[in-house]
Amino acid sequence: MADSVVEQYYSVACRVAGVLATRTTRLYGLPADARRDLEQDVLLELWQKRAAFDPRRGCWQTFSEAVAVNKMTSLVRRMCSQHSAWLKEQPIARALSVEAPNRHNQLRDDVGRVLARVSPSDRRIARSLMYYSVAETSRSMGVSRPKVYRAISRLRLVFTVAGFANRGRKEVLK
Secondary structure (H helix, E strand, O other): HHHHEEEEEHHHHHHHHHHHHHHHHHHOOOOHHHHHHHHHHHHHHHHHHHOOOOOOOOOOHHHHHHHHHHHHHHHHHHHOOOOOOOHHHHOHHHHHHHHHHHHHHHHHHHHHHHHOOOOOHHHHHHHHHOOOOOEEEEHHHHHHHHHHHHHHHHHHHHHHHHHOOOOOHHHHHO
């Protein structure tokens, strides 16, 4: 059953992997060869997770997008990790431009400056939302979900005024 699902939706999986790999290579300034490697990593992950797909819980595209985003996030975290030697072992490390880490550092500094202008409560919520969902943030901080959503609205406004685009989670890997 699961193998026929993958064969039936192979084109969707290829499109999802291709779009996400292209966005990631553009964001980090990686060469075209890296795009193909990332795309293959995502397709391999989809193949390995195919048995977890349940058509009663959702459609294949939603499942494949979730798996692809999770895998790409893991790959990017590993690439950006100071403690990882992954990029050093791969020939792609030589092809990385100096601009990618600088853009990342500049973005981090810009976000830090914007967060310095908000209340301590909103700052804590923003930092928590970087790693946890709204529900988890609400539980861990002992605040209601509506309070977290109001903080998100205030943060969205502050970041928009500061010149940041209004982006969703998936667009971060653009």
